[in-house]
Amino acid sequence: MTMAMAEAQKGFIDVRNMGVTFGANDNKVVAVESVSLNVQPGEFVSLIGPSGCGKSTLLSIVAGFVKPTSGEAKLDGKAITRPGSDRGVVFQQYSLFPWLSVRKNVEFGLKMAGVDQSKRNTTARALLDLAGLLSFENHYPDQLSGGMKQRIGIVRALATSPQVLLMDEPFGALDTQTRVVMQEILTNIWQQFKISVLFITHDIEESIFLSDRIYVMTARPGRIKAEIKVPLPRPRKAEMTDTPEFMNLVQELKGLIREESLAAMAPEIKDRGLSGFGMKVGPKGVGEIF
Amino acid sequence: MGNMASAKVVVLPMIDKQTDHEPAAVKPSATQDVAAVASPNTPAPAAAEIPVPEPEQIPTVSLTKVLRRLLAQITRERIITAALACVSLGALFLFWYLGTKYRLEFYIRFKNVPTPYEVFQQLTQVGLSNKYLVNIAISVRRILTGFFIAIAIGVPLGLAIGKYQRVRDLFMPVVEVLRPIPAIAWVPMSIMLWPNNEASIVFITFIGAFFPILLNTIHGVHSLDGVLIRAARCLGASEFRLFLNVILPGSLPHIFTGLAVGMGVAWVSLIAAEMISGQFGVGYFTWEAYSLVDYPAIVLGMITIGFLGLACSGIIRMVGNLLMPWLAFAPGGKR
Numbered sequence: 220m221t222m223a224m225a226e227a228q229k230g231f232i233d234v235r236n237m238g239v240t241f242g243a244n245d246n247k248v249v250a251v252e253s254v255s256l257n258v259q260p261g262e263f264v265s266l267i268g269p270s271g272c273g274k275s276t277l278l279s280i281v282a283g284f285v286k287p288t289s290g291e292a293k294l295d296g297k298a299i300t301r302p303g304s305d306r307g308v309v310f311q312q313y314s315l316f317p318w319l320s321v322r323k324n325v326e327f328g329l330k331m332a333g334v335d336q337s338k339r340n341t342t343a344r345a346l347l348d349l350a351g352l353l354s355f356e357n358h359y360p361d362q363l364s365g366g367m368k369q370r371i372g373i374v375r376a377l378a379t380s381p382q383v384l385l386m387d388e389p390f391g392a393l394d395t396q397t398r399v400v401m402q403e404i405l406t407n408i409w410q411q412f413k414i415s416v417l418f419i420t421h422d423i424e425e426s427i428f429l430s431d432r433i434y435v436m437t438a439r440p441g442r443i444k445a446e447i448k449v450p451l452p453r454p455r456k457a458e459m460t461d462t463p464e465f466m467n468l469v470q471e472l473k474g475l476i477r478e479e480s481l482a483a484m485a486p487e488i489k490d491r492g493l494s495g496f497g498m499k500v501g502p503k504g505v506g507e508i509f
Numbered sequence: 510m511g512n513m514a515s516a517k518v519v520v521l522p523m524i525d526k527q528t529d530h531e532p533a534a535v536k537p538s539a540t541q542d543v544a545a546v547a548s549p550n551t552p553a554p555a556a557a558e559i560p561v562p563e564p565e566q567i568p569t570v571s572l573t574k575v576l577r578r579l580l581a582q583i584t585r586e587r588i589i590t591a592a593l594a595c596v597s598l599g600a601l602f603l604f605w606y607l608g609t610k611y612r613l614e615f616y617i618r619f620k621n622v623p624t625p626y627e628v629f630q631q632l633t634q635v636g637l638s639n640k641y642l643v644n645i646a647i648s649v650r651r652i653l654t655g656f657f658i659a660i661a662i663g664v665p666l667g668l669a670i671g672k673y674q675r676v677r678d679l680f681m682p683v684v685e686v687l688r689p690i691p692a693i694a695w696v697p698m699s700i701m702l703w704p705n706n707e708a709s710i711v712f713i714t715f716i717g718a719f720f721p722i723l724l725n726t727i728h729g730v731h732s733l734d735g736v737l738i739r740a741a742r743c744l745g746a747s748e749f750r751l752f753l754n755v756i757l758p759g760s761l762p763h764i765f766t767g768l769a770v771g772m773g774v775a776w777v778s779l780i781a782a783e784m785i786s787g788q789f790g791v792g793y794f795t796w797e798a799y800s801l802v803d804y805p806a807i808v809l810g811m812i813t814i815g816f817l818g819l820a821c822s823g824i825i826r827m828v829g830n831l832l833m834p835w836l837a838f839a840p841g842g843k844r
Contacts, residue, residue, distance in 0.1 A: 284742075316737060327741070
């Protein structure tokens with residue numbers, strides 16, 4: 220996809236030289252350092268890295284919750300300054316409004332946009348049907364399982380027809396079996412909507428299965444360590460995870476991530492090595508080794 | 510005997526509360542959670558299932574069976590609840606009855622305490638008189654006025670304090686200074702402040718209800734999950750919409766806790782204010798009875814206060830259940 224095409228279509232995320240610093244003076248923590256990345260219109264891009272590497276911070280900036288210390292984030296050429304319905308967000312925590320029925324939850328964004336009741340209703344029901352949850356439209360979120368809640372979270376974010384979908388480890392709280400099913404559902408939904416997705420995860424298989432492109436981040440301060448294209452054909456099927464191409468990508472990413480995960484741990488542990496760590500944990504706990 | 514009648518009235522609202530609560534809770538899940546249904550609403554989901562069974566089965570038989578089993582469970586549950594209520598109220602009544610019958614004297618003295626029968630007689634004589642009913646009406650009017658002013662100020666202010674740091678910085682010092690002063694301590698000041706007796710009593714009632722409502726509302730906003738606010742912002746909610754559609758409903762459970770507590774404190778404050786500075790009102794009625802050495806009327810006044818307070822908190826709970834049907838499914842179950 221050329222840049223010219225990218226400009227023509229909607230949903231182009233462009234992050235340049237982004238830096239984020241929390242706190243001041245002695246408590247200063249550099250969370251993200253000179254990160255540049257982009258998501259082309261209609262592209263599915265994952266951001267993967269060890270915990271605490273600032274990947275969620277990056278997503279928060281694109282969503283408009285956090286302002287960067289340096290650099291800028293743009294959506295279709297316009298600087299992002301605050302949250303808006305042009306960017307749908309799916310959170311790791313369940314974020315459905317417990318006081319609204321499932322359908323009213325999906326309608327929420329449309330209601331905020333001033334869409335009239337009958338149109339809201341039609342759109343919400345169509346989306347719930349897509350998520351396979353139409354029969355639960357009058358339930359309350361607390362009556363549903365985690366996987367159902369996240370499916371509703373996804374279609375709720377899609378209801379206002381955003382240009383991009385930002386997903387912050389949306390399946391992190393789900394069990395493995397549910398997660399695999401959810402990944403398939405997500406690729407199906409994504410193929411129908413053809414919108415840009417920025418997907419945060421720490422699950423290697425998940426990022427490969429879903430993405431067109433993967434950014435690997437370093438340990439704190441977070442930088443882009445590598446950019447990997449996923450040449451697997453679409454539509455993706457669960458069986459693909461057993462192909463050699465998939466396995467090779469997993470191996471490649473595992474190597475990249477492992478270095479960073481080790482770097483992310485306390486320097487003491489890194490110096491002594493993991494075996495030393497195991498030996499020295501006495502009955503009084505980890506505190507003894509320091 | 511007067512109290513036997515009262516015992517029955519006490520049990521009824523509790524059962525009412527359950528029947529009111531469950532249909533509201535069940536409605537949204539009527540077709541899905543048939544197992545969870547334990548209310549008179551059962552015919553509706555049952556009817557929805559009629560087309561499903563295979564032809565060789567006779568649906569009506571199994572349905573009635575299921576219905577009967579459900580009904581049996583309901584009534585057993587209800588009977589136990591009602592029976593226990595009768596036991597606890599009956600024990601209290603028995604203690605009173607025996608104490609006054611044998612004029613017990615063991616540190617506490619039943620010498621002058623009127624018997625249940627005397628109180629019952631008082632009820633039949635005074636109870637339906639104009640004076641008694643007017644006193645009740647005036648107390649209820651004062652409670653409602655003070656309570657609704659407290660809601661009108663306490664809830665919006667609490668939402669604003671909870672949401673905005675600057676509003677909090679501005680108002681909380683005043684709140685922290687005034688809050689420890691009990692409403693009763695406001696009586697002399699209130700008489701000085703307000704032009705007439707009525708306004709000063711309403712003011713004291715307001716003070717009693719205000720702080721619990723305000724503080725619980727603030728707590729409600731603070732305990733709201735931040736991800737819900739972020740989600741609403743992403744979905745395009747304006748600041749005003751955020752208040753109306755997220756912060757208010759999200760804080761509602763805590764607000765209702767504040768209302769229930771506030772109502773209790775309002776009654777305490779009202780009765781005290783009426784006893785000290787009052788003309789009319791149930792508190793005044795009770796204190797006047799004491800001044801006139803009319804012992805049965807004291808007890809009648811007390812029982813009246815008890816019932817009015819019970820009715821008020823019952824209404825708050827009912828309204829709460831109607832407004833917040835989702836709480837029936839919230840983790841941790843029904844409140």
